[in-house]
Every structure is written in C-alpha cells, then in structure tokens.
Amino acid sequence: MATPITADVPAQDPAAQDRVAQDRVSQDPAAQDSAAQDPKGPGESLSRRIYDQLREGIIRGRYPQGTRLAEQRLAEELSVSRVPLREAVPLLAVDGFVRTLPRRGAVVNTWTLGMAHELFDLRLCMEVGAARFAARQVGLGRSAQPLRDVLERSREGVRTRDAYRIAADSTEFHEVVVDLTANTLMRSVMRSVTGRMMWLFYLTSDLDADDALDGHEELLSAIESGKERVAEAVAYAHIERDRDESMRVLVERRGIANLA
Template sequence: MTQRGEDYAIEAVARPSLSSELVERMREMILEGELEAGKKVPERRLTELFGVSRTPLREAIKILAHEGYVALVPNRGAVVAEDDEAEIDELFPILAALEGLAGELAALRADEAMIGEITERTDALRRSFESRDRLVYFETNQAIHDGLLEASGNRSLIRQHGLIARRIFRARYQANLSEIRWREAIEEHEAMSAALKRRDPEGLGRTMRAHLMNKLRSIREGREAKRKGSEARTAASAGEFA
C-alpha cells in the first residue's frame, strides 16, 4: 500500500477500546520524545511493540492526526507534528485570554461538586509533582484546566479553546521540564484552586492568565537555551578543525 494521507481511511473499524489504548500510549511517546517531531511514525515497529495489526494502529493515527499530534502528509504517510514557534507565540496569549475568562466565569458558576473536584485534582497534582511523575502531572494538569472550562458553562468558549489547545499540546508539556518552572506551576495551580474556593472571579482569571503566559516565557527560555547550546557545540566542533 502506498504511503499517502488518504490511506488512513480505515476499511474496518477497530475496537474503540483498543484504539483508545493505542492513542494514549502513542500520545505519551510523542510527549516524551520517543516518537520524534518531524519523523515518520514507524508503523511496523509500533505494530510489533504493541502486538497489534495495522488496522487499529492506523485508526489511532487518525485520531492523533485530528488532535494535532500527527500530520498525514501526501507521499510520506503519518509524520509526528512539529511545533511552529511563531504560531506558539501567537496562540498562547489567545489561550491565556480564553482561560482567564473561563476562570472568571467558573468562580461565579461552579457548584460545590465542581469546586470539590478541582480541589481533589489540585491535591493529586501536588502528589505527582512530589513524586516527579511528569506524565501523571501533565494529565492531571489537563484535567484541572478542562474542569475549570467546564465549570465556566460557556460552550462557545470551550469549543474555541479546544481548537487552539490541541495545536500547542507539546509546548504545554515541555513548559514544565525545568525544575524551577515546574515548582512555579504547582504553586500557581494551588493559587487557582484557592481563588475558586473563595469564588474570586478577578483573582482566578488573573492567575490563570498569568499561568499561561508564564508557560510561554518558559518555552521561550527553553528555546534560547537550546539555540545557545547548539551554537556552542558548533563553535567547539569548528575549533577542532581550525
């Protein structure tokens, strides 16, 4: 079969539970860098690794493509999506504005059950931070943000947020890779939970906007450090042949 994006129209529907499991495992591999950005998804290796046929694997790839984790490229097949630095810089302030508004609405509209759920998730977030489990932290973090969006009760806001959030998924994960930023992030989440319990719309909205913009700052710092490291290695390599 030729490797084109349209090849991913699956003839047979894979079992939802199996496809969902594959999506989760492949998403983790992408976030952790096991599947590298810009590289083809190694279908044969993954079928052997997971012990599945190509049908459920390709169904999972379709889902990941819809979520923005994978791109279906004509004549190349499935490729792990690359981050667009300019787009990330443009989208984070928009996401921050949307989440800030969601926070303001959630503080006014959340019922006690919703507030209790956010409190419990924030406690779980602290535990995952203390155990240094980044994947569990990231998943719990996403659940907190999703819960606050849900508590806003604004369907249009949630829909627009989803369109943007999935385009910067990896950047959000990588933003907490430094120990300093990770510690800052957990403190910000605890401040968000406290503002929600106080039903403080201004405080929650402000904290959520700052939280997102601090993520962007961390991403930019990481980019700069990576560039400097690359330049230093290039200079050292050139020096060896001088």
C-alpha cells in the same frame, strides 16, 4: 503550567474520538473486524488503545519530532494490524500530534516558537474567560472541590518526580477550571487542545514544580472567592508568566527555532 523534573526527552473529547473512529468503520466494511473491542480493556476500542500508546510515545519523545510513523514498523511494534493503526492516526492529527504528508504518511509534528505562542494565545482567549465564569459559578453555589482535588493530586505527582504525570496533572487542572464554567462548548474546545498543552508542559518540564503549584493555588483561591475580575486577572498573569518561562526553556534547553 508545566513543572520540572525528569523527562525522557487542552484533548478532543474521548467520546467524540470514538465516534469519529466508529464513523470511519461503518463506511469501511473491511475495517469492521478491527474495531472490535480490545480484550485488554472492556469498552475500549483497539484503535483508541493504539492512539493512547502513540500519544504517550510522542509526548515522551520515543517518537521524536519530525519522525515518520512507518505503518509496518508500528504494526509490528504494537502487535496489531494496519487497519486499527490507520484509524488511530487521524485522531492524532486532529489533536495536533502528527501531520500527514503525500507519499510519507504520518509525521510527528515539530514544535516551533510560533506554534507555542499560538497555543498560549488560544489559552489566553479561552482560559481567562473560563476563570471568570468559573468564579461566577462558584459564587452561585457551585463547588470548586473538583479543582481542589486535582491540585492535591498534583502535589502528590510532584513528589514522584515523574515529568509525565506532572504534565498530565497540570493539564487536568486547567481542564477542570473550564469544566467549572458549565459551558459545554467551551469544554469541547478545551479538550481539543489539551493534548498539545500536555505535550508542551512535558517539553518544558525544566520549570519549577513548586512555582507551578503556587500559581495553581493562587488561581484556585481566586476562583473560590467568587470574584470574577480577580479570577480573570490571576488567570491572565498565570498564563503570561508560563509563556515567558516556557519560551526561555524551549530556546535554551530544547533548541527550538523561532519559526512560524
């Protein structure tokens, strides 16, 4: 759940993203040189670093919703050639940050209440069951310590008053709940939407941080109890409460329209 604080305005698997980029490079000899590993990070491709920079810029609002991502300007700003930039943009599209339009190129997606509701609907379908299965795994002996660790980091993040970190920690908490299920397919689906989740958490960072932590603590306790139905019910209530509060912030503070 998002939490407040200062703001400048669910994650496809990173390994899968690199494979997508590598496939494109293997089909395009002209792009092979650009896919060389980035000297700033061993094992990290240049296109991945560009993706990370643009993703953060979109979430923080440096690239506002509806803005066209002009290739030449971005290449100059990031001090890169256009080829790795073109490799990064499709990954942003897959993760819901941009859409590509004829003759306009990549444009930052614009949130509507309809889009936000769709994300919450998906979270209900996936995370309620994930909480149940996570509790089952804990009941069978799996440790919930990774989730406890994320919650403690979240408390530290709240003290920093950094909205971006708080949104990232909140996203990670929900991701680790799914990790506890040991369901590979569910984890893959979750990672395909974590980018959207973090973006929405950041946009709704006016929400109360302590309330968010209390909700996560309640969900963690339910999962640690090993009681599947209790965890399921707590997860459902948590997401619906987050939906109601988020919609209020989107309308009152962000002026987001009720469009499909």
